[in-house]
Amino acid sequence: MRTLCASTLIGxxxxxxxxxxxxxxxxxxxxxxxxxxxxxxxxxxxxLCGMLSRPGAVGIGWALQIGLIAAGFVVPTMFFMGAVFAALWWASVHYGRKIDEAKARFAAAAGDTAAGATPAP
Known part of the structure; x- marks a missing residue:
């Protein structure tokens, strides 16, 4: 999740x-x-790129997305760009968590295989 979210934040x-x-x-x-x-x-x-592993960082990221959308009151194009980045933030958090879970499963399966057990299906 950190990599996807950090990429969105740098953009x-x-x-x-x-x-x-x-x-x-x-x-x-x-x-x-x-x-x-x-x-x-x-x-x-x-x-925030460096704080993504800490509790509350995703919530701060959401606040940043709201601020980005609100910037549309000053620069109207930011309504669109803010919405695009909010969607990217959601995708980064959502799919990043799924990737982290899959990595943990693969690491656990690799650890079981290395210990002589058969991997779970």
Whole structure:
């Protein structure tokens, strides 16, 4: 799960940065405000990559997805991009957990085989 979720977060890092550039040119917000909000979101993306194995990290990731969608009020394209990344986040969490479970089953089967037992079907 960590690899898929981290890949999604790194993609979001770049999208948030580019959205900040667009917001700086098209919104009435000051440059400092745009880059403070964008910088915090970008830092959260990177920090969350390292925290994915900790409890609550997935929930923080969901909060980040909601914030990304809400950025559409400043840059309307972010409604679409936020929805796309929310779908990617869901897929990363959902399928990442399935992959982790399959890896654990294969590791357990390999351990049983190495110990001389026959693997379970």
């Amino acid at each position: 979001e890092f770049f999208v948030v940065g580019f959205a900040g550039l667009v917001a700086m040119q098209t919104s009435d917000l000051s440059t400092g405000t745009v880059w403070t909000v964008s910088g915090v979101a970008m830092a959260l993306c990177v920090l």
